Amino acid sequence: MQFKHIIGQEAVKQRLMATVRDNRVSHAQLFLGPEGSGSLALAVAYAQYLSCEDKQDRDSCSVCSSCRKYEKLVHPDLHFSYPFFAKDKNDTALSFIEQWREAFLANPYLNLDLWRGYLDAENKQANINIAECHQIIKKLSFKPFESAYKVLILWLPEYLEKEGNSLLKIIEEPQPNTLFLLVAQNQDQILNTILSRTQLVKIPALAYDDIKLDLMENHHQTELAASEIAYLSNGNMTEALAMLKxxxxxxxxxxxxxxxxxxxxxxxxxxxxxxxxxxxxxxxxxxxxxxxxxxxxxxxxxxxxxxxxxxxxxxxxxxxxxxxxxxxxxxxxxxxxxxxxxxxxxxxxxxxxxxxxxxxxxxxxxxxxxxxxxxxxxxxx
Structure with a gap:
């Protein structure tokens, strides 16, 4: 995922790339933005830029070995954690990694309802369980395999309940060159013990003009149709894409x-x-x-x-x-x-x-x- 493929958010993109160029990368960051703002896509693009072997002024190169693996979400130093609907107490995010890759690559503006559609959710409640917390600790106890950084992107930490406290030590004292990127929508629902250990990256809702332009250029909508959808979506690209259907x-x-x-x-x-x-x-x-x-x-x-x-x-x-x-x-x-x-x-x-x-x-x-x-x-x- 390159920055150029993410709608709008130019100020946020420039700020993120500047932290890499100036060597000011915080080891634990919270990407906080409303649904459909592109916060998850920005986290992936940021991780790709950080690991790129030939960084450009405004984006990752997309052709080096690291970028090619990031584009398919198969880089050995890129890890994901997310809410899932466990069938067994020992299930972890890795149990659903193929569905996750399919879901994100199909729509980087993923929300929990869309993610549910890729899983056999039945009437289960989504959460990030203690087994997943232990798996995170295990994965991040090793040094990076190929890149300078080992990256964990944790989507919707709001679904970490008290079990999330088991992650405090590794968040506060991680292995060298380990990066935590938490992607959240509601700050009030995140454990305060985790929140206090992260650097906040605020991501605003998308601008009306950015959504309208993307619908016209990439989804072949007329100006009138694009205007109506952009207006209705209220800055939420997830809603805008749903309306297209x-x-x-x-x-x-x-x-x-x-x-x-x-x-x-x-x-x-x-x-x-x-x-x-x-x-x-x-x-x-x-x-x-x-x-x-x-x-x-x-x-x-x-x-x-x-x-x-x-x-x-x-x-x-x-x-x-x-x-x-x-x-x-x-x-x-x-x-x-x-x-x-x-x-x-x-x-x-x-x-x-x-x-x-x-x-x-x-x-x-x-x-x-x-x-x-x-x-x-x-x-x-």
Whole structure:
């Protein structure tokens, strides 16, 4: 994995390469970034750059022996640890290394749900068990085999429970030229004893323009389609790639149609919409609701006078500006809350007809009767 194959994050890339050039490589680092930010891919690219035999100014060479092995994740000095669904108490990450390589090479913006799909998870809970901790200690007790550094990339240390304390000594006093790269999403869920022993590398969510450009250049999306997906993904490339697999149902047109029906309290037409929404399928329903939440948020920005922060194509921006004439901030917040609750219930397999009918009625209350869903507080025109 080379840095150039990772979307955006130019400032982080430059900072990581500078630590290698200046010989300031900390032996234990925590790559902390939200899902879909590319933090795991950055950790692999960093390890490859560190081990490259012919480092370039802006990236690893990709042709030396070390780089070729890194590209296939088979370098003898590169080790991975990650949550898995153990069938036996003696299972370790090595038991699933082939699935791991397949999953990462297929999608470097891996999340736990995608990883689950490569394993026989059944109803088991993912974790990093004590057997894996002992395996880590054993692997890292040896000197590097080929490269200057032996590297362990530990993905999602949030799944290390109290067993993770067994790693403290080797993290604090590792063998020479041993590098720990922890890749996490939630700092609060990491053991404090481990957190205090690492150097933090903060990785932001991806920029809207970076996702849009990648979708157009590498996934052959039109500018309009790329704009909508980038907008919906909210900086999460994992979500953006998942949306590519979903059929395009014209979320903007459908959402605006829904609001207009609710504004006019068109009973029979609302029922027709409910039938249409119920047939979208679970993933498209989630994307549709996510679009609605994002669109209402942009309306709120317009009403707050923060138009410079709005990311909408011209047609959608025109619609949003018109929407601000028929609702105020309190109404927009009430609608957004209903959409968020609906998204939560769709994820949990709620009956779509009942769900979309209920949400429609709540939006009718807000837009047509100008009352909050509780029905007790009237909003002034």
């Amino acid at each position: 979903q059929s395009d149902k014209g979320f903007h047109a459908l959402f605006v149609q829904w609001l207009r029906l609710c504004y006019g309290n068109k009973g029979s037409e609302i029922m027709a919409f409910v039938d249409q929404a119920a047939k979208l399928g679970r993933e498209n329903q989630k994307n549709f609701l996510r679009y609605g939440i994002s669109f209402i948020r942009e309306c709120c920005l317009l009403m707050a006078g923060a138009g410079s922060l709005v990311h909408l194509p011209p047609q959608e921006l025109d619609t949003a500006q018109k929407m601000t004439g028929v609702m105020n901030t309190a109404m927009a917040q009430a609608i957004s809350a209903e959409l968020e609750k609906a998204h939560y219930h769709v994820e949990r397999n709620a009956n779509p007809k009942i769900l979309f009918l209920d949400v429609s009625l709540q939006i009718v209350k807000v837009l047509n009767f100008k009352t909050l869903p509780l029905g007790t507080h009237y909003i002034p025109n």
